[in-house]
C-alpha cells in the first residue's frame with residue numbers, strides 16, 4: 001500500500017542517519033529532499049539562518065507552529081542550552097506521529113514537547129498546560145494565513161515579552177503578505193528580512209525576523 005511522504009522521510013532518516021546524532025538526521029532529510037522528493041522542510045539554506053538566529057537569542061522557551069516532520073524542531077532543539085524547552089504544535093495526528101519518531105531518532109526528545117492540536121486552540125492554553133509565562137523565540141512555519149491571527153493571539157495571551165523574537169518562514173514563497181503588512185507597519189515590532197531561497201530550489205524566499213518591543 002502507498003506510503004505517505006512523511007513516512008518516506010522517516011525511512012530515509014532510519015536508513016541514512018545515525019541514531020542520537022541530530023546533524024546526521026538533518027543531513028539525511030536534506031539529502032532525501034534534494035535527490036528523491038521535495039518536501040516543505042525549512043531546508044539547509046534557510047535552516048542555517050534559523051540556526052544563527054536561535055544561537056544569537058539562546059532561548060529558554062521556544063514555540064514552533066507547524067512541526068510537519070520535525071526537521072526544524074531538530075534544528076532548533078540541537079542548539080538549545082540544557083534546561084531549555086521547545087514546544088512544537090502540529091494538528092495532523094499522522095504527521096505528528098512521524099515527527100515524534102524523527103525527533104526521538106535525533107536523540108533530542110528531552111528538549112522537545114510535541115503537542116497535537118491547532119495553534120488557535122493551544123496558544124491560549126500554553127500558560128496553564130506548560131507553565132509558560134512568555135516565549136523567548138517563536139518559529140512560524142504553519143499555514144501562512146494563520147501567521148497574523150496567531151501573532152495577535154500570542155499578544156493577547158501575554159505570551160510575548162520585551163525582546164521576544166519571532167521568525168517567520170516563507171514570507172515570499174508561498175508568501176505571507178498579510179503578515180508582512182501587519183508586522184512591518186506595527187510600532188511594537190522591529191523587523192528585518194533575511195533573503196534566501198525556497199528549500200531545495202532556486203525560487204526566491206526568505207525569513208522575516210521581528211523583535212517584540214513590548
Ligand SMILES: Nc1ncnc2c1ncn2[C@@H]1O[C@H](/C=C/CNC(=O)c2cc([N+](=O)[O-])cc(O)c2O)[C@@H](O)[C@H]1O
Nearest residue numbers: 040066067068089090091092095117118119141142143
Ligand atoms: N494552525 C495549525 N496548528 C497546528 N499545526 C498546523 C496548523 N496549520 C498547519 N499545521 C501543520 O503544519 C504543517 C503545515 C505547514 C504549512 N507550510 C507550507 O504550506 C509550506 C509550503 C511551501 N511550499 O509550498 O513551497 C514551503 C514551505 O516552507 C512551507 O512551510 C502541516 O504539518 C500542518 O498539519
Ligand SMILES: [Mg+2]
Nearest residue numbers: 042141169170
Ligand atoms: Mg516553511
